[in-house]
Amino acid sequence: DIVMTQSPDSLAVSLGERATINCKSSQSVLYSSNNKNYLAWYQQKPGQPPKLLIYWASTRESGVPDRFSGSGSGTDFTLTISSLQAEDVAVYYCQQYYSTPPGITFGPGTKVDIK
Amino acid sequence: QVQLQESGPGLVKPSQTLSLTCTVSGGSISSGSYYWSWIRQPAGKGLEWIGRIYTSGSTNYNPSLKSRVTISVDTSKNQFSLKLSSVTAADTAVYYCARGLGGYSYGLGGYNWFDPWGQGTLVTVSS
Numbered sequence: 685d686i687v688m689t690q691s692p693d694s695l696a697v698s699l700g701e702r703a704t705i706n707c708k709s710s711q712s713v714l715y716s717s718n719n720k721n722y723l724a725w726y727q728q729k730p731g732q733p734p735k736l737l738i739y740w741a742s743t744r745e746s747g748v749p750d751r752f753s754g755s756g757s758g759t760d761f762t763l764t765i766s767s768l769q770a771e772d773v774a775v776y777y778c779q780q781y782y783s784t785p786p787g788i789t790f791g792p793g794t795k796v797d798i799k
Numbered sequence: 800q801v802q803l804q805e806s807g808p809g810l811v812k813p814s815q816t817l818s819l820t821c822t823v824s825g826g827s828i829s830s831g832s833y834y835w836s837w838i839r840q841p842a843g844k845g846l847e848w849i850g851r852i853y854t855s856g857s858t859n860y861n862p863s864l865k866s867r868v869t870i871s872v873d874t875s876k877n878q879f880s881l882k883l884s885s886v887t888a889a890d891t892a893v894y895y896c897a898r899g900l901g902g903y904s905y906g907l908g909g910y911n912w913f914d915p916w917g918q919g920t921l922v923t924v925s926s
Contacts (some may be wrong), residue, residue, distance in 0.1 A: 685862070715904060715906075715907060717904070717905070717906060718904065722907075722910055724912035724913075726913075732918075733895055733897075733916035733917065733918055733919050734846065734895075734913070734916055735914075735916075736912060736913060736914035736915075739900075739912045745914065777845065777846060779846075779912065779913075781901060781910040781911055781912055782907065782910065785859050785908060787848060787859070787860075787861045787862060788836075788848040788911075789848065790845055790846040790847070790848070791845070792845045793845050793846075
């Protein structure tokens with residue numbers, strides 16, 4: 685299985701400042717045949733289900749504010765919130781969909797708070 | 800737009816079978832090329848993919864749960880279901896159903912990310 689790790693476990697950022705979350709996969713999720721990274725990002729607010737933010741590592745889902753961006757390739761990825769808003773307080777998860785089967789795996793999550 | 804809603808018992812006894820249903824509204828479960836999935840989340844912890852069923856009826860399961868999991872679909876009711884047998888306290892979690900969006904890559908197989916998700920239902924395993 686592909687193991688996903690995230691760093692940091694949590695971070696606190698001032699309103700309007702940049703938040704950066706890292707995600708690392710135990711093996712590459714870049715498929716050489718189409719040069720696509722099989723990685724998605726989700727936002728989960730307390731008491732709510734996860735919400736899709738980004739897929740293909742950098743493609744923003746329709747309706748997601750452009751302050752959210754994804755980057756990276758191979759095994760190392762980043763989710764950036766360019767200017768943190770109060771409504772961005774949440775836990776953020778990365779997910780690989782390269783290895784199915786055997787299975788889809790998620791990172792352990794990164795909690796983002798206001799400083 | 801498509802919406803999903805989980806339903807089923809909130810309390811299951813150890814060693815019994817957990818059974819949940821996901822009702823899809825706003826679209827037909829058999830139209831399009833989607834992976835209908837179950838995902839769970841223990842309190843205060845991360846997300847664990849349980850398995851999925853494709854529009855064609857083919858299934859894939861998390862290897863760690865495969866021996867205990869069955870996912871099925873009832874197109875006449877626009878529902879898909881999860882059965883998890885021989886449950887223990889470790890199976891206590893919020894269970895989500897979700898639609899898998901994606902496709903098929905030759906050499907990799909079917910792939911998907913998840914959108915939308917149901918609101919989730921808490922299942923507690925306790926005697």
